[in-house]
Amino acid sequence: xxxxxxxxxxxxxxxxxxxxxxxxxxxxxxxxxxxxxxxxxxxxxxxxxxxxxxxxxxxxxxxxxxxxxxxxxxxxxxxxxxxx
Amino acid sequence: xxxxxxxxxxxxxxxxxxxxxxxxxxxxxxxxxxxxxxxxxxxxxxxxxxxxxxxxxxxxxxxxxxxxxxxxxxxxxxxxxxxxxxxxxxxxxxxxxxxxxxxxxxxxxxxxxxxxxxxxxxxxxxxxxxxxxxxxxxxxxxxxxxxxxxxxxxxxxxxxxxxxxxxxxxxxxxxxxxxxxxxxxxxxxxxxxxxxxxxxxxxxxxxxxxxxxxxxxxxxxxxxxxxxxxxxxxxxxxxxxxxxxxxxxxxxxxxxxxxxxxxxxxxxxxxxxxxxxxxxxxxxxxxxxxxxxxxxxxxxxxxxxxxxxxxxxxxxxxxxxxxxxxxxxxxxxxxxxxxxxxxxxxxxxxxxxxxxxxxxxxxxxxxxxxxxxxxxxxxxxxxxxxxxxxxxxxxxxxxxxxxxxxxxxxxxxxx
Numbered sequence: 001x002x003x004x005x006x007x008x009x010x011x012x013x014x015x016x017x018x019x020x021x022x023x024x025x026x027x028x029x030x031x032x033x034x035x036x037x038x039x040x041x042x043x044x045x046x047x048x049x050x051x052x053x054x055x056x057x058x059x060x061x062x063x064x065x066x067x068x069x070x071x072x073x074x075x076x077x078x079x080x081x082x083x084x
Numbered sequence: 085x086x087x088x089x090x091x092x093x094x095x096x097x098x099x100x101x102x103x104x105x106x107x108x109x110x111x112x113x114x115x116x117x118x119x120x121x122x123x124x125x126x127x128x129x130x131x132x133x134x135x136x137x138x139x140x141x142x143x144x145x146x147x148x149x150x151x152x153x154x155x156x157x158x159x160x161x162x163x164x165x166x167x168x169x170x171x172x173x174x175x176x177x178x179x180x181x182x183x184x185x186x187x188x189x190x191x192x193x194x195x196x197x198x199x200x201x202x203x204x205x206x207x208x209x210x211x212x213x214x215x216x217x218x219x220x221x222x223x224x225x226x227x228x229x230x231x232x233x234x235x236x237x238x239x240x241x242x243x244x245x246x247x248x249x250x251x252x253x254x255x256x257x258x259x260x261x262x263x264x265x266x267x268x269x270x271x272x273x274x275x276x277x278x279x280x281x282x283x284x285x286x287x288x289x290x291x292x293x294x295x296x297x298x299x300x301x302x303x304x305x306x307x308x309x310x311x312x313x314x315x316x317x318x319x320x321x322x323x324x325x326x327x328x329x330x331x332x333x334x335x336x337x338x339x340x341x342x343x344x345x346x347x348x349x350x351x352x353x354x355x356x357x358x359x360x361x362x363x364x365x366x367x368x369x370x371x372x373x374x375x376x377x378x379x380x381x382x383x384x385x386x387x388x389x390x391x392x393x394x395x396x397x398x399x400x401x402x403x404x405x406x407x408x409x410x411x412x413x414x415x416x417x418x419x420x421x422x423x424x425x426x427x428x429x430x431x432x433x434x435x436x437x438x439x440x441x442x443x444x445x446x447x448x449x450x451x452x453x454x455x456x457x458x459x460x461x462x463x464x465x466x467x468x469x470x471x472x473x474x475x476x477x478x479x480x481x482x483x484x485x486x487x488x489x490x491x492x493x494x495x496x497x498x499x
Binding site for chain 1: 222224231234240241242243244245246255258
């Protein structure tokens with residue numbers, strides 16, 4: 001599974017209620033739309049750090065950077081250049 | 085003048101956006117004491133209309149109760165109007181500590197500290213007891229003031245899906261390396277009137293060595309056999325580490341709040357909670373009246389029993405009438421309408437029928453979850469409830485929603 005699919009699956013599982021069919025793709029606003037609450041962004045950060053064996057500094061884990069799967073992928077690739 | 089045209093234009097545009105977004109909040113002037121029968125001026129400048137109030141947090145009907153008003157008068161005479169001080173300089177009277185002790189006894193905790201409001205209790209609590217080495221894990225539907233308090237605290241923050249114990253457990257497992265874990269929830273959630281699974285939360289807290297904090301504002305005074313709150317209702321008296329609650333709802337409805345729980349946590353609030361340290365003390369008149377309220381509800385369960393009866397009766401009759409109601413046992417009764425305009429239109433028509441209720445819609449509740457929230461009181465008599473049921477039925481027929489569920493209503497009115 002590629003990085004995009006992996007992150008989308010995590011977001012759906014972690015943030016959508018059971019039966020919620022909201023479509024999430026790489027460009028879907030996550031935080032500004034209310035799908036991801038800014039409080040539990042920390043678990044998304046932990047998931048990325050564990051999955052890609054990286055450490056994202058708190059000052060880079062902003063609501064803007066985490067607001068779409070595309071944004072998250074760019075951030076991860078910055079710290080794990082080889083990750084796909 | 086520093087208030088430039090640029091600033092004025094900016095704020096005027098913001099206010100216009102709020103209005104155009106249908107989110108502009110307008111006050112309705114009440115020309116009578118708070119109670120079941122109120123005289124409401126709405127729209128502004130129209131003559132006050134007599135309506136039955138079904139939207140106050142006056143759960144026990146004590147807001148204008150003669151004994152409470154009498155106690156306020158006595159308190160005013162005996163201890164004066166204001167204290168002109170924060171608590172720790174010269175703002176603590178004997179009656180402040182007496183009320184704290186009464187609340188401790190009633191809630192069956194170890195100690196209590198008063199705050200100017202429960203918003204302030206929630207705003208000050210977390211910062212006073214947790215640091216960056218700790219993790220706060222909150223239900224995703226906790227009250228805005230709990231969220232604000234968590235934001236002011238340097239501890240890590242995470243959340244779990246609403247009342248999802250499996251999700252909470254996975255979160256507790258994730259943070260086992262933190263110094264302290266704290267599970268945070270409302271006792272009763274204000275929009276649906278649903279009750280936190282405090283028994284299961286306490287089990288998980290024991291298993292993962294976590295503290296439990298509950299905002300019990302919509303519960304203190306009437307949930308549980310003796311009205312102690314959600315912790316009594318769920319059979320976990322003595323197991324909640326910190327309860328925040330308000331004196332502004334069932335307990336007389338004036339103002340004030342508290343943190344009640346483990347004595348060390350309460351003492352930390354006394355030393356470090358900023359809204360306690362830097363805000364004026366609760367006025368003696370409110371302390372005196374609240375103290376009488378705690379006496380009243382400690383002596384008899386008559387009022388909470390009546391509220392329980394009213395709740396059961398209203399829920400049963402409204403369900404029989406064909407309304408789509410969130411099931412439950414709480415006097416918050418959400419009449420589900422799903423469509424924001426339908427909720428607003430029905431609330432307006434009900435007001436014309438003499439029933440004062442409010443429609444709630446996004447962003448106060450999730451999109452597509454618009455409803456009228458009915459709040460029952462021990463001060464309602466059966467005839468008040470019957471009038472409301474009759475009016476709801478009349479208006480429900482007008483909009484042809486009786487006997488219809490979510491899909492049918494959405495098909496007719498959209499989301």
